[in-house]
Amino acid sequence: MNLELNGKVAVVAGASRGIGLYIARSLAAEGCRLLICSRSAEAIGQAEESLKTDGADVASIALDIAESGAGEQLAEAVSNAFGRVDIYVGNAGGNRRKDFVDTTETDWHEMMSQNFHSHANCSRAMIPLMRDAGGGAITFISSIFGREAGGAGLSIYNTTKSALISLAKIMAIELGKDSIRVNTVAPGSIRWPGGSWDKRCISDPEAMAEFVSSNLPMGRFGSAEEVADVVCFLSSARASWISGACLNVDGVQSKSLI
Ligand SMILES: NC(=O)c1ccc[n+]([C@@H]2O[C@H](COP(=O)([O-])OP(=O)(O)OC[C@H]3O[C@@H](n4cnc5c(N)ncnc54)[C@H](OP(=O)(O)O)[C@@H]3O)[C@@H](O)[C@H]2O)c1
Incomplete structure (x- = not known):
């Protein structure tokens, strides 16, 4: 199957390690040019070098995408590096496990910013560039616990990951006319070194x-490669009729029927 990704420009937000780095590798292997980011300058620089060693055309930026204005910075960085953007992958995310009664306003603010506002702001900033490019593909990394209850201690994680799925659906409806597809991927438990x-x-x-x-x-x-390959497919022309979807990548770990 030819994914027709060769020469496309992809932004992977949260790509210094783990699933995000595997997504970057997978997109690069298909010929994408990449802008990757993470908060740690050292870690993202190392990721950039390792992708370059594999032959990728990649630029990086140290950026906290939860900060105000990060979307505009990311859009400027990808414009300066490659002059366009076709793909945005919102991978960065985290967990703060505690019983709801013990969560604080700060916990909610910080985790909504890291898991949700970050990708809302960054993907919104990509839309004018994707319109200029004639279309695009946006994929948010949610979780099976965005689709069904993860259990006690996961109120923040569950809520932020569900919010991403909701956002993607509405974005997909609004952006269909611009040929911009928006999807989410819901990994189960993924082990990577x-x-x-x-x-x-x-x-x-x-x-x-x-x-x-x-x-x-x-x-x-599951492996990070198994998530990365699905993101690659969703980002590609082969997924041209998939938008507003949430795909489980979980080896049937989740129990939800929908
Ligand atoms: N691993 C699993 O089993 C699993 C299951 C379901 C869903 N997920 C989701 O999949 C995604 C990746 O998981 P993972 O296990 O690979 O996570 P991870 O090891 O925590 O890696 C997250 C990546 O995002 C970056 N990042 C985090 N916050 C950021 C911010 N505010 N701004 C910019 N970059 C940021 C991190 O780098 P810095 O720390 O340098 O910023 C790192 O590169 C997450 O959204 C997670 O919730 C994972």
Whole structure:
């Protein structure tokens, strides 16, 4: 299948490590030119170098996308580097696990900013550039816990990830006339070297074996490559009739029927 991604320009927000870096690698392997960002200048510089070593045409910027004005900075950076943008992947996100009663206004403000406002602001700033390019593809990385209840302690994470799915649907309706498709991907538990699940598997293998046996019907964690490949497909012309969708990438970990 030819994804027709060669020469397209992609912005991956939150790409210094983990799923975001694998998405950047996967898009680069298909011939995309990339602007990647993360908060840590050192980490994003290392990611840029490693992608360049693999032959990618990539630029990077150290940027906290939760900060006011980050969208405009990202749009300026991609314009300066490549003069256009075709793809935005909103990957950056985090979790702050605690019972709702213990959450604070600051917790909510910070996590809504990191997981939701960041991608709302950055993707909005991409729209004029995508219109100039004749269309585009926006993909937000949500979670299966944006589609169904994750359980106690996850009020902030669940809410922010659900909000991304809602936003994407409405954006998809409004931007269809501009040939801009907007989708979300909902990963289940994804293990990548050095990631949070990997650390837990190393520090407590018995508990994690029990977790896998109880929660992951395919008997293993998902990989970051498996998420990245779906994002690549959704970003490509082969997904031209998919917009407003949320795709689980979870090896049937989630229980929701829709
Ligand atoms: N891993 C899983 O099992 C799993 C499951 C479901 C959903 N997800 C979602 O998938 C996404 C990636 O997960 P992951 O495990 O790869 O996460 P991760 O290891 O925390 O990586 C997140 C990336 O985003 C960057 N980032 C975070 N906040 C940022 C900000 N405000 N501005 C710019 N960059 C920022 C981080 O770099 P800096 O720290 O340098 O900024 C890093 O490059 C997240 O949205 C997560 O919620 C993950």
